[in-house]
Amino acid sequence: MDSRWDVFLKGGPVVDPTPAIQVREILGNDDLRRVPTFEQRIWHNPQPTPPSVLRVWADHGGAVWVAAPVDAPDDWVGLAVALPARDRRGWYLHSDLTGVLSAWRSRGIGRRLKERQRDWARRAGYSRIGWTFDPLRARNAWFNLQHLNARVVAYYEDYYGILDTSLTQGYPTDRLFVEWPVGAEGPPLPEGPGEQRIRVPRDIEALLQQDPGKVRATLLDVRRQFQTAFAQGWVVAGFEWSDVPCYVLRPAADLNASREG
Numbered sequence: 347m348d349s350r351w352d353v354f355l356k357g358g359p360v361v362d363p364t365p366a367i368q369v370r371e372i373l374g375n376d377d378l379r380r381v382p383t384f385e386q387r388i389w390h391n392p393q394p395t396p397p398s399v400l401r402v403w404a405d406h407g408g409a410v411w412v413a414a415p416v417d418a419p420d421d422w423v424g425l426a427v428a429l430p431a432r433d434r435r436g437w438y439l440h441s442d443l444t445g446v447l448s449a450w451r452s453r454g455i456g457r458r459l460k461e462r463q464r465d466w467a468r469r470a471g472y473s474r475i476g477w478t479f480d481p482l483r484a485r486n487a488w489f490n491l492q493h494l495n496a497r498v499v500a501y502y503e504d505y506y507g508i509l510d511t512s513l514t515q516g517y518p519t520d521r522l523f524v525e526w527p528v529g530a531e532g533p534p535l536p537e538g539p540g541e542q543r544i545r546v547p548r549d550i551e552a553l554l555q556q557d558p559g560k561v562r563a564t565l566l567d568v569r570r571q572f573q574t575a576f577a578q579g580w581v582v583a584g585f586e587w588s589d590v591p592c593y594v595l596r597p598a599a600d601l602n603a604s605r606e607g
């Protein structure tokens with residue numbers, strides 16, 4: 347089934363530079379019906395997105411993409427889902443899900459899903475893509491801020507509410523909201539004096555197994571640091587990977603100076 351977005355975008359399958367993997371937009375109901383089961387294979391969440399919701403998003407300003415080996419196009423290994431969204435600055439594309447099966451991670455597939463999403467967004471007339479992620483997920487922060495160069499624009503306290511402990515793992519669902527410009531790369535990490543760091547655990551999954559109470563306390567501490575820093579005009583300028591990974595923050599004026607320079 348072709349939607350009007352398919353006709354409008356003329357978005358046929360894109361074969362990525364690595365010959366083994368193809369990222370393509372899916373539009374037919376047979377494919378959309380497969381998404382919830384696949385979503386659960388990545389996130390193990392009890393309530394995946396219903397196909398009827400995906401159908402509506404895919405037809406009305408959003409899209410669903412899958413990544414799969416070129417020679418096995420039905421053996422999906424990655425998924426991305428986005429929907430139209432609006433805030434006080436206008437319309438943007440909100441990326442609700444991006445995930446890769448654990449056995450296929452760190453092979454560039456996540457990046458290719460995001461790049462495909464960005465190409466699509468550009469052709470659809472969006473100027474930015476936004477999404478949220480858990481501030482304690484250091485590898486996600488690294489992927490979002492350093493690989494993709496997305497920029498943090500807000501901190502949401504307990505965004506979803508604690509609804510299902512198997513999904514939230516018992517700690518509040520705080521989220522950083524990031525934006526990724528569609529037309530240009532974000533600014534480089536600014537240099538210069540005046541910086542602060544917000545440290546996060548290197549391996550949140552391991553810490554959750556060992557000491558879930560510590561994760562909750564860490565999150566509350568990280569929340570306090572972000573909220574204080576943002577209230578004082580600091581912005582996240584990047585993320586550093588080390589034994590103790592950390593967000594690097596700089597005064598907004600420094601970042602603006604770097605952008606202008």
Ligand SMILES: CC(C)(COP(=O)(O)OP(=O)(O)OC[C@H]1O[C@@H](n2cnc3c(N)ncnc32)[C@H](O)[C@@H]1OP(=O)(O)O)[C@@H](O)C(=O)NCCC(=O)NCCS
Pocket residue numbers: 388442443444445446447450451452453454455456457458479485486488489493
């Ligand atoms: C985040 C995710 C989509 C990245 O996909 P990917 O195919 O592994 O990404 P790429 O290979 O393009 O990039 C890999 C980078 O992402 C980082 N990364 C982020 N999360 C990761 C994870 N759970 N496992 C492995 N690498 C991860 C890696 O550190 C790597 O950076 P490095 O090579 O400099 O160390 C994927 O890891 C994933 O599905 N994670 C679980 C689901 C999730 O958290 N999704 C995002 C929030 S909805």
